[in-house]
Amino acid sequence: MDSSKIITELRKSVGENRKEFSEHIGIPVRTLEDWEAGKRTPPEYVPRLIAYQLKYEELTGERKF
Numbered sequence: 494m495d496s497s498k499i500i501t502e503l504r505k506s507v508g509e510n511r512k513e514f515s516e517h518i519g520i521p522v523r524t525l526e527d528w529e530a531g532k533r534t535p536p537e538y539v540p541r542l543i544a545y546q547l548k549y550e551e552l553t554g555e556r557k558f
Contacts, residue, residue: 495531496528496534496535496537496539496540497528497529497530497531497534499540499544500525500528500529500535500539500540500543501529503540503543503544503547504525504529506547507547507556511525511526511529518543518546
């Protein structure tokens with residue numbers, strides 16, 4: 494699966510729109526839009542870091558999904 498699909502699926506898994514998700518993970522909304530549209534490709538490690546952040550928040554109860 495390519496990074497645009499991975500990032501889109503991560504965003505959908507927490508039920509946030511692009512603006513909310515960009516604020517949540519600290520990435521500009523325009524960058525997130527470009528990544529999801531496949532116009533730009535994030536560094537290889539970024540989708541993994543986002544996934545780790547979301548999993549950490551889920552396990553520690555810092556964010557309710």
